[in-house]
Amino acid sequence: MEYQTLHWKGDATGSLCMIDQTLLPTEFKEIDCWTVEGVWEAIKMLRVRGAPAIGVAAAYGVVVGTRELREASRQDFNKKLTEVVKYLASSRPTAVNLFWALDRMSALALKESSLASLAMHDRLLEEARRIHVQDREMCAAIGRHGSELLKSGTGVLTHCNAGGLATGGDGTALSVMFAAAAAGKSIRVYADETRPLLQGARLTAWELQQRGIPVTVICDNMAAQVMKEDRIHAVVTGADRIAANGDAANKIGTYGVALLAKAHGIPFYVAAPSSTFDLSLSTGDKIPIEQRSREEVAEGFGRQTVPEGVDVYNPAFDVTPADLITAIITERGVVQRPNRELIAAHLAEDAIA
Template identity: 50%
Template structure:
């Protein structure tokens, strides 16, 4: 079955003067695309998880900065560059952990460093944002091809959160091999953890895989150990929001749990991520900032209070998996393992 024979949903679409954004808050009940026309609307979409997934956040932020550039009324190139820098800082404040956000924004700022006119600057920013999205689609397919090489026909694989098509330009990272397996008529069964408290696994991963006809089974997060044992799970694959220079990986809360379980059951635990998710400036996972979110995400479910009023809440959005629990990090340039410090350095020199 060719990829175009089934639906791979897209999350971010550039429309020259606006952004059409899949509202991931309303999935699976409503498939709604928002029309974003201002940088403030883009900031809100990122901060409130209307868009999520590190690559998709970066792409959306890039298009948000492109909107800001097109709408700018500066009279001098110096004033234009200063405005772009301020809008960059504003968009960067929307989420603290996903490094793709800063990577994409900084790439756009850098691309206008030598421009001589405002029109040239606007054109270059738009073109660079579009190029980031094009590159991400190619990167995700390469990640999928490398990831598929470590799985066998008939494998049962567990994942958490959503590192799929709607978290990227297309295909996803951790979910990319499942789309490519479908294309090649290989049978991979996916077991998706629900991913409390915002339920990205149950709402998003199951939805998009079902759109594509991929065999997916939903479990609650606390069923993972029993499921690995009783369903003969072959491997675990997850995405990443930031990877430190030594390979320590920040991903959605609950990922560390799965890495520990993989180690206990002696099955491989893989991280799938593009080079843009690596942050060589951070030595190890202890230096990765962990976002803490609104307590209502834990105390409420669909707006209904499920916990006692006034209870104290700890709600980190991410955890960090140490490199020694990771069997391999799958990138667009191949799979690295063992000495992550050295191999990550080599990745950026290839």
């Protein structure tokens, strides 16, 4: 089955169309976002998720949010643009790609200050499409570099979903597996279910099944046993933000998986585009961690599982220290044993390799 996680439909006055990922795997449905409020809600409620895809959606969200001012004065257009960017930035705090994409759209508007509103809006759509295409190309490059780290016969564990559903292309972590399979390597993927919203069970398993790659879903608390049984030979995850020293934030539970991999002598790889690095943060301690609602844990998928009146703590992400990361895979190549100096040199390179 061929699918696009999200795409722009129509001309500059069109809409952002995306898969509603909250309905997978039992229902495949696309939704149209005609308003910036619709884009914000889709990001907040995880209808679209994964750091790269959030960035692409936000870029298109700027186009949606300023569409009604195509005939307005440039002053009014700029005012609305500022409001839209600020609003979209409030949807989710951890994924740095969201802010990277919004900053890029704002910078374009500042650079093209002489354009009339209509022409400026057209340019914003062009830029959003460029961000989307670049993300697709970055995914392919990550896959090429990462697949070289996997041998045929490898059992790979992944946590959460870092596939095509999380990006504008083939994904980050899953692009490594897709590329390995395309190269003729035999691999088996173990997907943590990823509580509390089961992105691994619902989304990762669905994507791998669509591509014909053998996948086995395990509960999050089974990873240690599966590693002990020598079924897993590598771990590959995505990331939502990476600090200057290589500390990486990803879906809650990733830190625990990294500790288990270390204990069992299994390499732990992080796959992410260079836009995921936030060099303004010296360490992962400074990465903001999104806190989500009690209901996601206490009433998961509509059924109460926690007594009323009992507190729930629900951080959406955790941070894996760089010393637990074997390598970071980006579109530029592989950073082995990442640290501040190696990352700075890696990001100084100019082009996708």
